[in-house]
Amino acid sequence: MNYKTNIGLEIHVQLKTKSKMFCGCDNNAEGKEPNTVVCPICAGYPGVLPVANKQAIEWTIKTALALNCKIAKYSKFDRKHYFYPDLPKNYQISQYDLPFSNHGFLEIESGENPPAGGKKIHIRRVHLEEDAGKLLHPEGRDDSLVDLNRAGTPLMEVVTEPNITSPGEAKQFLQDLRIILRYLEVSDADMEKGHLRCDANISIRKENEKELGIPVEIKNMNSFKMVEKALVYEEKRQKELLEDKEKVERETRGWIDTKGITVSQRGKEEAPDYRYFPEPDLPPFKFSDKYIADLKNNLPELPAEREKRFIKELKINHKDAKNLVSDRLLADFYEEVIAQKADPQKAANWVLVEMLGRLNKKGLDITQNRILPTELAALIKKIESKEISGTIAKEIFEEMFESGKAVPDIIKEKGLKLLTDETSLNKIVQKIIQENFRVVCDYKKGKVAALQFLIGLVMRETKGQANPNTIKKLLEEKLR
Ligand SMILES: [Zn+2]
Incomplete structure (x- = not known):
């Protein structure tokens, strides 16, 4: 029954x-x-x-x-x-x-x-x-x-x-x-x-x-x-x-x-x-x-409306929008990041995965967060413009989360800078090519993934400080 x-x-x-x-x-x-x-x-x-x-x-x-x-x-x-x-x-x-x-x-x-x-x-x-x-x-x-x-x-x-x-x-x-x-x-x-x-x-x-x-x-x-x-x-x-x-x-x-x-x-x-x-x-x-009308007109934007707006105007995915609006202060923080013209979906990932993930792990709530929205926006924009690699970004973020310091200060203090000097990078690229003959052969046979693998090796050699696009360019030149 x-x-x-x-x-x-x-x-x-x-x-x-x-x-x-x-x-x-x-x-x-x-x-x-x-x-x-x-x-x-x-x-x-x-x-x-x-x-x-x-x-x-x-x-x-x-x-x-x-x-x-x-x-x-x-x-x-x-x-x-x-x-x-x-x-x-x-x-x-x-x-x-x-x-x-x-x-x-x-x-x-x-x-x-x-x-x-x-x-x-x-x-x-x-x-x-x-x-x-x-x-x-x-x-x-x-x-x-x-x-x-x-x-x-x-x-x-x-x-x-x-x-x-x-x-x-x-x-x-x-x-x-x-x-x-x-x-x-x-x-x-x-x-x-x-x-x-x-x-x-x-x-x-x-x-x-x-x-x-x-x-x-x-x-x-x-x-x-x-x-x-x-x-x-x-x-x-x-x-x-x-x-x-x-x-x-x-x-x-x-x-x-x-x-x-x-x-x-x-x-x-x-x-x-x-x-x-x-x-x-x-x-x-x-x-x-x-x-009654006055009270109605003074209601704040409610979570359901906010979620719809995030999906429609910011084009972020449904699940992220739902998670962001589930806490008014979290959504407020996110909106401040977006106001600095950071990419909405990337900002959602940073806020939900990196920031909220760390807060939850430590048993803290959003009011105890030390990261400034303007700084998170600055970090996202530096990744976008290829000024820093993803690895460096994570390192800066980690420090920002702990100390609440600004991005430029962390870069300066930690001596983090990008390897843009092509001569020294070229030496590393040369070394990697010599050490990985079989991968180079694969690449020559048309296996595209081989190039990605070589980029990864150079990145590791430079401790993630080099711009991946520059490495790709140099590798392609050499391999040609
Ligand atoms: Zn009383």
């Missing part, structure tokens, strides 16, 4: 605003002592009044626009009631029936041969709420501690429709979403640090059935890899249940990474369980067409 999979994602994004969602507390509690970034509002004291963070609302609308959503002209916050030890108010301020936005989509390209133009993953809504605190379970204690530093942090929630059809697609969607969030500069979106948290619901149905199967919600996935692994596991578990004519329970399951399995946690709550009602302390919002 063949089965079809449907996956929907709920992604919580911690916004990096200066202050919290409804109070003036510092929103950056990273590394701070527990319960030191707390005030009566985020600690949920009775009688306090929340004031909404304008920046957080703007960033939510910006993100929604980047995800092609319809922005609501009228919206409000609601109270969502539940008891949890790290939620002192016993309700969370969230959005229920009138979220800031809905009906969007994001096009993703996933798998070996993605369809042209990508696949549209539909977005149900993007809304805003506040985060709860955290429970700490220190070792050696048999009780738990509450840290409210995170309570009241602005949390944007992106909910997709269940039209994701494989675990790989789910992972791709998350990765693409993260790139967009970083382009918009609304969140660091680091999954390992909890800036980006993902719950997934997954259902399986027989191929000929129209209705979606019973969805199971999975929680506790802290990396892209975990999301994919947990979904692969759950897809298999549900298929096996259906094969055995058993029923899939509607429930919430937690991913246990160390064991590679999901386990049942609880039955799934439904909306009525939360007794939503409009937040009486925050008046509803009205957004004018102009306000």
Whole structure:
């Protein structure tokens, strides 16, 4: 029997605003002592009044626009009631029936041969709420501690429709979403640090059935890899249940990474369980067409558009364009190299293979890169104009990467210069020809590759400092 999979994602994004969602507390509690970034509002004291963070609302609308959503002209916050030890108010301020936005989509390209133009993953809504605190379970204690530093942090929630059809697609969607969030500069979106948290619901149905199967919600996935692994596991578990004519329970399951399995946690709550009602302390919002249009017009160029522009205008290959735009700062660096009139495809190779390769190997990111874009452009142009050979270029690059020095300085310091003196080069050429009689014969018989081999020998003899074109010219003259 063949089965079809449907996956929907709920992604919580911690916004990096200066202050919290409804109070003036510092929103950056990273590394701070527990319960030191707390005030009566985020600690949920009775009688306090929340004031909404304008920046957080703007960033939510910006993100929604980047995800092609319809922005609501009228919206409000609601109270969502539940008891949890790290939620002192016993309700969370969230959005229920009138979220800031809905009906969007994001096009993703996933798998070996993605369809042209990508696949549209539909977005149900993007809304805003506040985060709860955290429970700490220190070792050696048999009780738990509450840290409210995170309570009241602005949390944007992106909910997709269940039209994701494989675990790989789910992972791709998350990765693409993260790139967009970083382009918009609304969140660091680091999954390992909890800036980006993902719950997934997954259902399986027989191929000929129209209705979606019973969805199971999975929680506790802290990396892209975990999301994919947990979904692969759950897809298999549900298929096996259906094969055995058993029923899939509607429930919430937690991913246990160390064991590679999901386990049942609880039955799934439904909306009525939360007794939503409009937040009486925050008046509803009205957004004018102009306000929305202004935000839309001020969106930065997004990765998908940038990728298309790189392919169309710079004529670089698809894969390189995709890799370059995957990090906004990397693409910015690349554009600065190109601005110096360096060849776009060659510059892409240097940036992606040599520079990014070395950075990755050392566990560094682009902000820790020491190479100046102007210097990389200068290096590429020197290779183009045959002033330096590829071997010398690599040596200069290596030094540039380590020290951040300029090309002319490195050439001077290392005493790297090109052998352009034809008399001394001629001597080497003569020597190589004498030592390689058989190769010379091959060349005379018309084997073109033989010449390339001889050029290589001369290059090695000159330690790569000679101009290959000059060597070729001299060799041909001698051989004639
Ligand atoms: Zn506070």
